[in-house]
Amino acid sequence: MAKKYSTIPVVVGHVTVGGDAPPVVQSMTNTDTADIAATVAQAIELAAAGSELVRLTVNNEASADAVGEIRRQLDARGVHVPLVGDFHFNGHRLLEKYPDCARSLAKYRINPGNVGSGEKRDEQFNAMIEKAIKYGKAVRIGVNWGSMDKQLVARMMDENATSANPLDADEMIREIMVASALESATRAEAVGLGANRIILSCKMSGVQDLIAVYEMLAERCNYALHLGLTEAGMGSKGIVASTAALSVLLQQGIGDTIRISLTPEPGGNRSTEVKVAQQILQALELRSFTPQVIACPGCGRTTSAYFQQLAQDIQDYLDTSMPRWRQEYSGVEEMKVAVMGCVVNGPGESKHANIGISLPGTGEQPAAPVYVDGMKTITLKGEGIAAEFQQIVENYVRDRYA
Numbered sequence: 001m002a003k004k005y006s007t008i009p010v011v012v013g014h015v016t017v018g019g020d021a022p023p024v025v026q027s028m029t030n031t032d033t034a035d036i037a038a039t040v041a042q043a044i045e046l047a048a049a050g051s052e053l054v055r056l057t058v059n060n061e062a063s064a065d066a067v068g069e070i071r072r073q074l075d076a077r078g079v080h081v082p083l084v085g086d087f088h089f090n091g092h093r094l095l096e097k098y099p100d101c102a103r104s105l106a107k108y109r110i111n112p113g114n115v116g117s118g119e120k121r122d123e124q125f126n127a128m129i130e131k132a133i134k135y136g137k138a139v140r141i142g143v144n145w146g147s148m149d150k151q152l153v154a155r156m157m158d159e160n161a162t163s164a165n166p167l168d169a170d171e172m173i174r175e176i177m178v179a180s181a182l183e184s185a186t187r188a189e190a191v192g193l194g195a196n197r198i199i200l201s202c203k204m205s206g207v208q209d210l211i212a213v214y215e216m217l218a219e220r221c222n223y224a225l226h227l228g229l230t231e232a233g234m235g236s237k238g239i240v241a242s243t244a245a246l247s248v249l250l251q252q253g254i255g256d257t258i259r260i261s262l263t264p265e266p267g268g269n270r271s272t273e274v275k276v277a278q279q280i281l282q283a284l285e286l287r288s289f290t291p292q293v294i295a296c297p298g299c300g301r302t303t304s305a306y307f308q309q310l311a312q313d314i315q316d317y318l319d320t321s322m323p324r325w326r327q328e329y330s331g332v333e334e335m336k337v338a339v340m341g342c343v344v345n346g347p348g349e350s351k352h353a354n355i356g357i358s359l360p361g362t363g364e365q366p367a368a369p370v371y372v373d374g375m376k377t378i379t380l381k382g383e384g385i386a387a388e389f390q391q392i393v394e395n396y397v398r399d400r401y402a
Contacts, residue, residue, distance in 0.1 A: 026084070055083075067104050070083070091124075103135050133192050181202050306359065341361055356370070
């Protein structure tokens with residue numbers, strides 16, 4: 001789908017955000033950045049999962065001092081994912097004191113709500129923008145409704161109170177968010193930062209709020225936009241809320257880079273947020289990342305769990321094979337594999353996939369026909385169906401995508 005907005009491309013390291021580029025997936029480490037080994041390990045994990053930008057917390061001198069070494073260790077291991085520095089309150093001082101940090105980052109994230117107050121606000125904001133100009137870096141001006149610019153809030157609230165047609169509280173919050181982003185972008189350009197170095201975001205934690213504020217922002221500018229439902233939550237709640245909000249916006253052509261801000265479950269894998277972002281983009285047919293398994297939900301016809309296990313085994317096999325396939329087989333990420341549980345929809349779905357298998361349901365003949373590009377090619381039987389089907393998939397990939 002062609003994007004309606006965000007016509008200005010921004011180069012972040014080797015990644016292009018905005019313009020004609022498809023939406024980019026990013027994530028954020030949750031390690032102590034000063035712990036170089038842990039941060040490098042997690043950045044590698046996120047990059048391997050498919051994160052195209054990785055953001056780091058840079059909140060104190062120890063973390064700022066570590067960024068350059070993190071960059072060097074990643075490069076030494078062949079992981080060239082661009083790093084983004086997340087600055088709040090003291091970014092101007094850290095970028096000045098640690099030039100290695102300023103050089104090593106591909107993008108600075110600035111929150112106009114906490115860059116400073118009073119006369120210091122503009123001075124400290126300008127200092128960060130000047131560093132971005134000096135080192136040729138991109139900047140994300142990231143407004144967050146949990147930390148809005150107090151002076152801007154007071155001014156706009158006063159103006160609204162005396163207006164002939166005052167907005168309600170929710171509408172005012174959205175107006176303030178958008179105004180903060182756009183005024184800050186204007187200030188950055190006045191300092192000398194090009195529009196092709198600016199990305200904007202206005203993150204909120206409510207689905208309808210997020211949709212409304214980004215629709216407003218997209219109508220009023222053509223800067224590249226970063227999407228994300230902030231504080232989305234844990235597990236299915238966070239996944240569903242993020243999917244609901246971002247899908248509406250992406251379907252309208254709004255959004256150039258996305259992050260799914262999930263709270264990890266205890267011991268959970270941080271890369272889950274990367275996979276969810278990829279699945280959203282792939283479900284909307286905006287990008288393809290990995291072959292998809294189409295599998296039926298099961299019913300009384302499929303009382304055996306065999307097909308469920310086979311579907312899981314095939315998905316695991318595809319996920320495990322993708323790093324190798326991606327290097328050897330162009331276009332394999334668009335492949336569809338169907339694993340169906342009975343004769344009702346099994347043959348039909350299998351015919352529509354690149355490769356499909358229709359397993360026997362309860363009471364059906366113990367045979368599994370396999371379809372390749374819509375044609376029945378073989379019927380598998382016995383205990384080795386899973387291994388035989390995986391070999392058929394491997395052969396298909398080799399022959400079709402080589």
